[in-house]
Amino acid sequence: MSGHGPAQPMTARKAGPLTGTALVPGDKSISHRSLILGALSVGETRVRGLLEGDDVLATAEAMRAFGASVVRNEDGEWVIHGVGTGGFGEPEDVIDCGNAGTGVRLIMGAMATTPIAATFTGDASLRSRPMARITDPLALFGAAAHGRAKGRLPLTMIGAANPVPVRYTLPVPSAQVKSTVLLAGLNAPGQTVVIEPEATRDHTERMLRGFGAEVTVEDTDEGRIITLTGQPELKPQSIDVPRDPSSAAFPVCAALIVEGSDVLVPNIGLNPTRAGLFETLRDMGADLTFENTREESGEPVADLRARYSPEMQGIEVPPERAASMIDEYPILSVVASQASGTTMMRGVKELRVKESDRIDAMAVGLRANGVTVEEGEDWWSVEGHGPGSAPCGARVEARLDHRIAMSFLCLGMASEAGVTVDDAGPIATSFPVFRDLMEGLGGSFRLENA
Secondary structure (H helix, E strand, O other): OOOOOOOEEEEEOOOOOOOOEOOOOOOHHHHHHHHHHHOOOEEEEEEEEEEEEOOHHHHHHHHHHHOOOOEOOOOOOEEEEEEOOOOOOOOOHHHHHHHHHHHHHHHHHHHHHOOOEEEEEEOOHHHHHOOOHHHHEEEHHHOEEEEEEHHHOEEEOOOOOOOOEEEOOOOOOOOHHHHHHHHHOOOOOOOEEEEEEOOOOHHHHHHHHHHOOEEEEEEEEOEEEEEEEEOOOOOOOEEEEEHHHHHHHHHHHHHHHHOOEEEEEEEEEOOOOOHHHOOOOOOOOEEEEEEEEEEOOOOEEEEEEEOOOOOEEEOOHHHHHHHHHHHHHHHHHHHHHHOEEEEEEEEHHHHHHHOOHHHHHHHHHHHHHHEEEEOOOOEEEEEEEEOOOOOOOEEEEOOOOOHHHHHHHHHHOOOOOEEEEOOOOHHHHHOOHHHHHHHHHHEEEEEEOO
């Protein structure tokens, strides 16, 4: 899992309007958590619509390594027989999480308050990412981490033999760090408290409640205070995973910038802590409509229709919206390049420590395709001159980052000259059907020689 094989250069260029229905994969955040919480429950959890990308499959394999039974039925339903809170056994081998930053951090939290040891590794991108942001709060529970400089993988986590509950204030908005602490708190006595000055995606809190944990959330002047009562017996669930809004962002945004397009994305998760991109696009003047709004498995969902929107204008994206759309800024910058005026994005320093430095990766690639980009440590701006104004035609580096690769391929779909990414292989980590889905809507892709 720690490498996807030879590079797969790919070119996308304009081929006509995108039309039809885009059945994007299940939500990656909910898929990871379904497997982990199912493994920590007593009994049988069933999951339908699980994202079967490399990242989530790595989490499934990790749950098996810790002793849970995880099986995919022929009809696509996943069945997990859990070992209970604190029931993880010690893995016999290294846990390889591939490219899964969310997976590795949540798994470390889930095992950090059980007296076992586990060694984690991943691909080149994951091995370069900082883990101190989670190993520091996990040390407060009594866990110990031994890894490379700056806490990078490979890393061995030794779980706390006598865990204690913690009260922890997030230094930066991060749903991964919050979730890591809450999962560790499951096997600690008493109450574990997480304070987030800015709200982040709340799938973990929602799903913990669904599995029977006692979780309270209070909005105060100090921030959002989440309190978890430890050592519950989690009850197995039946879960229907909504389609991933972060994956939906790509066919939606491509439809907005490819002339004549009209795309429907059904059953999209619209959790308010995840829907910032769609709000931002509508602020820019995008033709987006929500149909059949409803709730499924405790999450708000709707069918989302996106139509070509040549009159979009650049805006200043409210910095307080960043946490609800942090993964969507790369594709937003592509849309911004086809709008009129400057789009300013502030409060986004978290992008510097994703699978790649996403600000730098997008800035370099957009400039290579004729787009004006300015950047700072925690902000960047993209200057657009309307549909088709970027000359494109360049080859860009995806930097082993699935969202960078997909964003530039979407840019290529709006250009006669096209755009080539040096390696489309990492797309399989989160959106394995990306090419088939986009070509089914009318897109055009070509594999190149490496």
